[in-house]
Amino acid sequence: MATKRAKKTDVVSPSSAELRKAVEAIAIQPKSGKITLLTRKLFNVLLAVAQQADESGDTYRALLSDIVANSAFDSNDTALVKEHLRRMVSVQVEWSTGTSSQKPGRKWGISTLIADAEILEDPTTRRVWVEFSFAPKIKKKLLDPVQYARLSLQFQSQLRSSAGLALYEICVRYLTNPSHLTMRESWEWWRPILSGTPDTEAGDEAKREYKYFKRDYLRPAIAEVNAVTNIFVELIEHREGRRVAEIQFRVTERKQPMLALDEHPNVFDSTLVDRMVKIGIPLKEAQTLYADSEENRIRAALQMTEQRMRSTSLPPVRSAPALFKDALKKGYAPPVESLPSGSGGKAAVAAPADDLKARLLGEYSAYRRKEARALYDEQGDSEREVARRSFEEDELPDLGSHMRDDWRRRGLDSKLAETAFFDWLARKTWGEPTDGDLLAFTLSQSRAA
Secondary structure, three states: OOEEOEOOOOOOOHHHOEEEEEHHHOOOEEEEOOOOHHHHHHHHHHHHHHHOEOOOOOEEEEEHHHOEOOOOOOOHHHHHHHHHHHHHHHOEEEEOOOOOOOOOOOOOEEEEOOOEEEEEEOOOOOOEEEEEEOOHHHHHHHHOOOOEEEEEHHHHHHOOOHHHHHHHHHHHHOOOOOOOEOOOEEHHHHHHHHHOOOHHHOOHHHHHOHHHHHHHHHHHHHHHHHHHOOEEEEEEEEEEOOEEEEEEEEEEEOOOOOOOOOOOOOOEOOHHHHHHHHOOOOHHHHHHHHHHOOHHHHHHHHHHHHHHHHOOOOOOOOOHHHHHHHHHHHOOOOOHHHOOOOOOOHHHHHOOHHHHHHHHHHHHHHHHHHHHHHHHHHOOHHHHHHHHHHHHHHOHHHOOHHHHHHHHHHHHHOHHHHHHHHHHHHHHHHOOOOHHHHHHHHHHHHHHO
């Protein structure tokens, strides 16, 4: 099979390219396997490389160094790329024009992201290449699309969540639309597209509750897109009674200055794997965690763990890997941008450890009550009634008679009863505060101070 080489391969960087992404390939729904942030980024880079290539042959190639910084054929970097190429060959996705509506003339199809892939070293130049091809059925549509969105791979490099990148791709398509409105679909339709997880693999709670989808995916993705790209996105909720049934987005061009972009961004940051290994996580497990997790959460959990390990004002860390994995799984580590440069901070020196912890518990409890209140306000009347009844059955009997009387007379209009109720709701929703929760809260507040 002839190899199709990109024009001026030595000077063209796919990281800085503009990608013409077919609309059929934007709102893709995974049907088996998960589409992670890195899988989506790698697919876009390979697509950009193929679109810049000449017209002969069916196989395309990209330098491994354009995908991973400081990569070498025998390095751990190669293992990261291999893992994602495996996923791209095995993950089944549904291709459509970006809507679930069944309208005349629309097409539907299912395939894998790429047909095959190979990593090889040129014996003459010692350069390492990734060679790949697309399924014949979708190749022309991907490489010479009739309808497409213009995506910046530099903006892609700044997005740190799969939901953020998926939302950016979808919304860019509608930037020049006269209405500036995306398609309007049920929130259940949007969930697998933004999360990258098939409905068959999502938990029952995630599939049943819009509020969790909004909290875990919509809000962070919108904030991220608005912070680092050239578009501004607003969520529009369409309700049936009190229930949010359908959602869509309004897209406008950004007028304010954006964050500075990396000149030479890479898809994979293998230094994160190295840092996981340094805190005691086995290499294979570190590579799996990197492949399965969002980069922003890995960075945050790593920096929180590293700072905790360096701290001299707190008890020694029993298990750095356990602390890191707990922070990664639960997502309580603050974003890297909000972390102070030192460990511990001035507050740790200003007060004895016991007094400091008591004060932090008070401040953290107030913060969680506010979050619990926001969650309660988003619920419908029936859900609120269930929460109040559960509080009366589970918590109220153990409180003092004054509190019980105040609750019965005034309910949440009583400041005392309101505090007790939202403390209970926070514990019921997120569990008892852990040392990791307090540490993350301390670090986030240090910067604000």
